[in-house]
Amino acid sequence: MKINPYLSVQQNPYKKQVDKTEKAYDIKAKSDKLEISTEALKMQQVTQVDPARQAKVDALKQKIEAGEYKVDAQAVAAKFYDYWNE
Structure with missing residues (x-):
């Protein structure tokens, strides 16, 4: 005797989802x-x-590697200031 004939194994709602994912692969x-x-x-x-x-560029690389290259902070700040105020 079937208690709930509407949800039998043959009508599994998750089977459709599995079929779709298999097709996607x-x-x-x-x-x-x-x-x-x-x-x-x-x-x-x-x-x-x-x-x-x-x-x-090569001369600058050599100075940097030797530790002789020094950055002038005032000149850099002035360039930034000029660039942003154009």
Whole structure:
């Protein structure tokens, strides 16, 4: 004798949820795609640094590594002040 025929094992409401998740795993994963414009490719290829600028950067690196580079706090503050008040 069935006490509650409406909620029998054949009519399990959770079975539909399980079926949906199984189908979701069957779908192939989407992959991201990156495209770079021709202008951006040209910019990447033309990244040559001016020799004078490179020499200045190298000199600063040597001073920093040797511990000889000192920052002028007043000059930095003045530059910040000028930048923010333009």
